[in-house]
Amino acid sequence: MRKEPFGVGSFVHVIKRGARGLPIVRDKKDRERFLYILAHTNDTYEPENWFRDIIIAGRPSFERPASWPEQE
Numbered sequence: 001m002r003k004e005p006f007g008v009g010s011f012v013h014v015i016k017r018g019a020r021g022l023p024i025v026r027d028k029k030d031r032e033r034f035l036y037i038l039a040h041t042n043d044t045y046e047p048e049n050w051f052r053d054i055i056i057a058g059r060p061s062f063e064r065p066a067s068w069p070e071q072e
Contacts, residue, residue: 008044008072036060044072 006012017024025031033051039062040050047053053065064071 008042032060036062040064045069 014024016022025034036051036054040054045068047068051060053067054060056065
């Protein structure tokens with residue numbers, strides 16, 4: 001269990017998922033969603049529905065939505 005707190009900009013080494021050591025992602029689509037989560041939630045701003053916000057303009061992108069404040 002991690003003892004020191006972590007926040008925006010922290011590095012966390014993730015190699016397995018859960019106590020059984022399952023792979024972090026199951027397939028290509030799961031990997032893409034995981035990367036979107038990392039890119040869009042490493043911030044102090046917490047959108048109500050981050051995934052909906054990034055797909056409003058079309059297909060998901062790693063670009064920050066214009067409606068969000070500047071990333072800290």
